[in-house]
Amino acid sequence: MNSYVFIESRDPFESRDTEFIVETATTLKKSDNEVIIYLVQNGVLAVRQKAVGSHLARLAKEGITLMADDFSLRERGIVATEMISGVQESNVAELIEVLVRNNTKAIWH
Amino acid sequence: MSAKTLTLALMDPPYESANSTTALRIVAAALKKGINVNVFAYEGAVNLPFKDQAPHANPVKGTTVEEEEHPTTRSFVASLLEIGNGDPLLTWVNCGLCVDERGAGNSIEGVKRGGPGDFLKMAQESTNNLVIPTR
Numbered sequence: 001m002n003s004y005v006f007i008e009s010r011d012p013f014e015s016r017d018t019e020f021i022v023e024t025a026t027t028l029k030k031s032d033n034e035v036i037i038y039l040v041q042n043g044v045l046a047v048r049q050k051a052v053g054s055h056l057a058r059l060a061k062e063g064i065t066l067m068a069d070d071f072s073l074r075e076r077g078i079v080a081t082e083m084i085s086g087v088q089e090s091n092v093a094e095l096i097e098v099l100v101r102n103n104t105k106a107i108w109h
Numbered sequence: 110m111s112a113k114t115l116t117l118a119l120m121d122p123p124y125e126s127a128n129s130t131t132a133l134r135i136v137a138a139a140l141k142k143g144i145n146v147n148v149f150a151y152e153g154a155v156n157l158p159f160k161d162q163a164p165h166a167n168p169v170k171g172t173t174v175e176e177e178e179h180p181t182t183r184s185f186v187a188s189l190l191e192i193g194n195g196d197p198l199l200t201w202v203n204c205g206l207c208v209d210e211r212g213a214g215n216s217i218e219g220v221k222r223g224g225p226g227d228f229l230k231m232a233q234e235s236t237n238n239l240v241i242p243t244r
Contacts, residue, residue, distance in 0.1 A: 041127045041128075092131075096135065096139050096142055096144065097142075100144060
């Protein structure tokens with residue numbers, strides 16, 4: 001099994017481009033790959049419960065692992081209790097652990 | 110020497126995008142874990158370690174250079190090169206043509222000059238690669 005790590009830096013409410021992540025990640029997951037999305041920078045804005053229309057709930061439902069960068073969360077004043085279920089607070093050190101695993105492809109978006 | 114190596118390609122110039130901050134955080138975290146890191150700086154990213162960068166005062170707030178403690182990317186890169194000066198090893202390669210176009214040849218100590226061929230070689234020899242493009 002291959003692993004794919006998407007590092008999503010874009011705000012879904014600013015760029016429709018984030019739909020690329022939804023389609024690609026979902027397709028890869030359905031093809032029996034491990035898929036992780038690491039949200040960073042404005043990408044974390046989608047984790048808020050009040051972010052109506054966020055694409056993350058769909059991704060979590062598909063079994064995709066969702067990690068949110070702690071530094072980016074703090075910069076934007078987002079605390080863990082505001083986050084939707086299915087998203088785990090994470091950090092760059094954990095991202096590195098994933099990146100150096102075998103058969104892992106990293107895609108920045 | 111660590112067995113694992115991560116190669117990053119950076120393209121954003123300093124002070125323009127949060128991508129630069131995240132990239133430098135990734136480099137720092139990897140080095141702290143004992144992982145070797147290669148950076149290939151392309152296009153505007155060759156200015157990240159530009160030696161002539163100077164911190165400035167903040168006339169809006171009325172603070173001096175010392176009070177402001179304005180961080181420069183060249184000081185961040187210098188710190189990373191200091192951490193990665195052996196095992197783990199940080200190799201920073203600036204694209205030579207990009208440097209010449211921008212007159213950015215005066216880099217801090219430890220920065221190498223190279224080309225896309227170096228990036229290919231580093232990528233082929235790495236555990237994983239991450240390209241951080243401009244939008």
